[in-house]
Amino acid sequence: MxxxxxxxxxxxxxxxxxxxxxxxxxxxxxxxxxxxxxxxxxxxxxxxxxxxxxxxxxxxxxxxxxxxxxxxxDGGLRAPSGRWLxxxxxxxxxxxxxxxxxxxxxxxxxxxxxxxxxxxxxxxxxxxxxxxxxxxxxxxxxxxxxxxxxxxxxxxxxxxxxxxxxxxxxxxxxxxxxxxxVYSGFTTWRVVIPVPGAAFASHESWGRGRIWGTHPLKDGRVYAYAAAMVPAGGRAPDDERAELVRLFGDWHDPIPAVIAAARPEDVLRHDVHHIxxxxxxxxxxxxxxxxxxxxxxxxxxxxxxxxxxxxxxxxxxxxxxxxxxxxxxxxxxxxxxxxxxxxxxxxxxxxMMRSRPGIVLRNxxxxxxxxxxxxxxxxxxxxxxxxxxxxxxxxxxxxxxx
Missing domain, CATH: 3.50.50.60 (FAD/NAD(P)-binding domain)
Known part of the structure; x- marks a missing residue:
């Protein structure tokens, strides 16, 4: 053979x-x-x-x-206020x-x-x-x-x-x-964590130069990701969970609850690059x-x-x-x-649009x-x-x- x-x-x-x-x-x-x-x-x-x-x-x-x-x-696209787009x-x-x-x-x-x-x-x-x-x-x-x-x-x-x-x-x-x-112009944060009491549909939310996504997994945990237009190579002055609070803490439910359930060590941050x-x-x-x-x-x-x-x-x-x-x-x-x-x-x-008039037209x-x-x-x-x-x-x- x-x-x-x-x-x-x-x-x-x-x-x-x-x-x-x-x-x-x-x-x-x-x-x-x-x-x-x-x-x-x-x-x-x-x-x-x-x-x-x-x-x-x-x-x-x-x-x-x-x-x-x-x-x-089963879910959809939302604004930071929670309004369904x-x-x-x-x-x-x-x-x-x-x-x-x-x-x-x-x-x-x-x-x-x-x-x-x-x-x-x-x-x-x-x-x-x-x-x-x-x-x-x-x-x-x-x-x-x-x-x-x-x-x-x-x-x-x-x-x-x-x-x-x-x-x-x-x-x-x-x-x-x-x-x-090359740097794509934005960085991402990701977590996979249990969120006690959370009940929600999958969604992605688009803000001004920022997005957030939340998706329940079959094992009961939640997968969430975020992105923001920031310079490459940046890091939070304290920890990345605190950075999420600053960027997304006033967005609609369940985003604050997801952030609150995460420990600083649960949050992954990576700059995005593409060819x-x-x-x-x-x-x-x-x-x-x-x-x-x-x-x-x-x-x-x-x-x-x-x-x-x-x-x-x-x-x-x-x-x-x-x-x-x-x-x-x-x-x-x-x-x-x-x-x-x-x-x-x-x-x-x-x-990831930043222009306010552009965002109004986009939405x-x-x-x-x-x-x-x-x-x-x-x-x-x-x-x-x-x-x-x-x-x-x-x-x-x-x-x-x-």
Whole structure:
């Protein structure tokens, strides 16, 4: 029996682990190198839209996650005063896109992905560096494997997946002339906590240069996030919980209660960056990039992790162990993700707007769209949520509705 080709995945986040599972199912011998001491992700939630849930169907995980997660959509968009600008419906979304939008803790998704890999696949506390991107031997060149350096020595592989995040070292090694990510103009705060006595619908609230979102999880906790237009690199003079009180403490319920339930150590703060200038390709030699390493985007569409999951299953689709086609992966993924990055940047300009007259016009337009029915609002999400994985045996045409 021929030896299985070797794949090294640099990065043990959601995109890297999804790629590892998908490649393993295709017959690759996979090693995941994660620099952190464990796979435990930051304490935050993640929304998964129908497009990424269909991608998880490819690796047999979609229904597990649908069952585990809270279905999102019954709620809407509010002003800081609490006035509803727009109501949304989980049923309308599921009907339009053939599946729900769900939210869960990132750790739960990481755990379920890691459980699909053979024991010993994932190496933690394992920083990695790309030494040689290798060459697949196209156009008469001599084929050679890629080489990755680790504290325990070099690894050779027929495929290296750079899934090492926004500040990807693999990306810098492949495209040193690229400018890398830029500051998106705002920072975010996130918490996942129990909030005793809280009962509310999912919502996102838009203020002047600030937004807040609150979503109940299926396990009884609350996932909340906030964002504000501030200079890069800032930190609160006391603690980040106190900063949330200053920025959002006078907003509508349940926002003050969520802040009050958080401890300072529960609050995560991160500046937001995105890749404004698309990379020339998502591959070079035997190395491919996926997720934030390839196309980091603002979180305003909730698609960062979703696009990483899509990347992973499309990569596996084009990675026949007998002859992977890395160029086909770039062709399949670069136009779509470039368009979504631009859409996310445009959404950030809208929901982080600072101009008072602009906000009045924006809110009036949202109210008009809302009166026209949910279909008009959802139409802007059509080209994102209706995506399906490449053809058999990967495509899932099952409908998932409430």
């Amino acid at each position: 021929a030896q299985a080709p070797r794949a090294v995945v640099v990065g043990g986040g959601i995109g890297g682990l999804t790629a590892a599972v998908a490649l393993h199912r295709r017959g690759w011998e996979v090693t995941v190198l994660e620099w952190a001491p464990s796979l435990a992700p930051v304490g935050a939630g993640i929304s998964l839209a129908p497009n990424s849930l269909r991608a998880l169907d490819v690796i047999g995980l979609g229904d597990e996650i649908r069952e585990l997660a809270a279905w999102q959509g 727009m109501r949304t419906s989980a049923a309308a979304m599921a009907e339009r896109f053939g599946g729900p939008l769900v939210v869960l803790h990132r750790a739960a998704l990481i755990d379920h992905l890691a459980a699909r890999l053979p024991e010993g696949t994932v190496r933690t506390a394992a920083p990695a560096s790309l030494i040689d991107p290798g060459d697949p031997g196209d156009a008469g060149d001599v084929a050679r494997p890629a080489r990755v350096g680790t504290p325990d020595g070099e690894l050779e592989a027929e495929l290296v997946v750079g899934a090492d995040g926004i500040h990807s070292a693999v990306r810098r090694a492949l495209f040193p002339e690229h400018g890398g990510p 404004a200038e698309p990379l020339p390709a998502f591959h070079r030699g035997r190395v491919v990039l996926l997720g934030d390493a390839a196309h980091a985007m603002p979180p305003t569409l909730g698609q960062g992790g979703n696009q990483a999951i899509e990347d992973a299953v499309v990569l596996a689709h084009h990675s026949d162990p007998e002859g992977p086609d890395f160029a086909a992966y770039t062709v399949a993924r670069k136009p779509r993700t470039t368009a979504i990055v631009r859409q996310a940047v445009g959404a950030a300009r809208l929901n 009036a337009a949202i109210a008009m769209v809302s009166k026209a029915g949910p279909g008009l609002f959802l139409r802007s999400f059509d080209s994102i949520a209706d995506w399906r994985p490449p053809g058999p045996p990967y495509a899932s045409d099952r409908a998932h509705t409430p």
